[in-house]
Amino acid sequence: MGLVLLTGLPPAFNTGIGYAVSSVLVIAAGYAVALLIPAARRALAAREFPTPWRTALVEIPLATVTFEEIAFRGVLWTLIDAQHGRVWATAITAVLFGLWHVSPDPDTRAQLGTVAFTTFAGVVFGLLRDLSGGVLAPFALHWAANGLGVLASTAVRRRRAGPSSDS
Numbered sequence: 001m002g003l004v005l006l007t008g009l010p011p012a013f014n015t016g017i018g019y020a021v022s023s024v025l026v027i028a029a030g031y032a033v034a035l036l037i038p039a040a041r042r043a044l045a046a047r048e049f050p051t052p053w054r055t056a057l058v059e060i061p062l063a064t065v066t067f068e069e070i071a072f073r074g075v076l077w078t079l080i081d082a083q084h085g086r087v088w089a090t091a092i093t094a095v096l097f098g099l100w101h102v103s104p105d106p107d108t109r110a111q112l113g114t115v116a117f118t119t120f121a122g123v124v125f126g127l128l129r130d131l132s133g134g135v136l137a138p139f140a141l142h143w144a145a146n147g148l149g150v151l152a153s154t155a156v157r158r159r160r161a162g163p164s165s166d167s
Contacts, residue, residue, distance in 0.1 A: 016132025020140035027144035052154035056147035094122030
């Protein structure tokens with residue numbers, strides 16, 4: 001939010017509610033289908049989250065999605081759009097978003113896959129930013145992909161482990 005206040009750009013959080021809800025529903029449906037496919041279930045079960053609800057509902061939206069969406073689709077996208085148009089805004093912010101996700105993993109193949117995937121995600125987020133007129137819809141899509149992924153992963157791991165009393 002500080003980035004938005006510093007630049008004087010409108011936050012545009014109140015536009016695109018239909019796109020936001022639709023995005024979350026599409027991602028939820030995608031995870032529901034993935035849970036029916038054995039290979040997808042195995043992939044989802046690969047990562048463990050000790051506090052899945054906290055991770056999905058607090059850490060992801062507050063520590064990751066809010067910052068990235070305001071920075072990339074709020075501030076940068078808006079500034080580039082004003083100077084060069086929405087195509088350049090989407091392309092540049094997508095590439096920067098992809099590069100933002102470079103990790104210390106020494107596996108070059110994994111790095112390229114991560115950058116390619118997050119660049120593609122950045123294009124989708126940028127298009128959604130343009131279509132919806134604000135950052136609410138890309139925020140919702142970004143959260144749904146990450147947060148619902150954590151919950152789907154946890155559901156698979158718990159189903160494999162059998163009934164338990166922990167949350």
